Amino acid sequence: MIGLWRKIRRTGRVAEAAPPAPTASPAAAALSGSVQIRHVDAGSCNGCEVEIGSAFGPVHDAERYGARLVASPRHADALLVTGPVTRNMAEPLRRTYEAVPTPRVVVAVGDCARNCGVFAGAYGVVGPVSEIVPVDAEVAGCPPRPEAIVAALRELTGR
Numbered sequence: 659m660i661g662l663w664r665k666i667r668r669t670g671r672v673a674e675a676a677p678p679a680p681t682a683s684p685a686a687a688a689l690s691g692s693v694q695i696r697h698v699d700a701g702s703c704n705g706c707e708v709e710i711g712s713a714f715g716p717v718h719d720a721e722r723y724g725a726r727l728v729a730s731p732r733h734a735d736a737l738l739v740t741g742p743v744t745r746n747m748a749e750p751l752r753r754t755y756e757a758v759p760t761p762r763v764v765v766a767v768g769d770c771a772r773n774c775g776v777f778a779g780a781y782g783v784v785g786p787v788s789e790i791v792p793v794d795a796e797v798a799g800c801p802p803r804p805e806a807i808v809a810a811l812r813e814l815t816g817r
């Protein structure tokens with residue numbers, strides 16, 4: 659136990675140095691520096707989820723900017739939606755959006771969420787996220803880099 663404690667002390671903090679604070683988006687004013695986020699996988703290949711995991715991991719540590727993942731849309735201020743919206747997920751996405759209290763924000767993460775990406779035209783795909791619920795911000799990339807996800811979240815928190 660003592661050995662572990664010494665190792666933690668020796669290692670110190672591993673998070674990347676914080677880049678300068680972003681210009682806050684209009685949504686940031688309503689959310690007052692702290693954003694609770696519900697993630698919705700609307701049909702992703704899971705690549706975007708890996709990068710979201712990294713954005714909230716110890717290296718990029720999105721929580722230090724006031725962004726936090728929560729388990730229920732009823733506890734959330736924002737939805738982080740990944741993937742093209744599949745037929746089976748269109749209605750659950752609509753219902754999840756309705757369950758988030760206002761003011762609420764939707765962030766489309768990844769090219770599939772923005773424009774269906776490599777799944778455009780697939781038989782099981784209804785369309786991009788913006789065809790199902792209103793989208794306030796987008797993060798480009800397939801998958802987007804964790805730095806880009808953190809930057810988008812910082813624009814929401816304004817920190």
Ligand code: SF4
Binds near residue numbers: 705706768769802
């Ligand atoms: S944007 Fe790329 S990584 Fe993300 S769900 Fe689509 S194919 Fe997968």
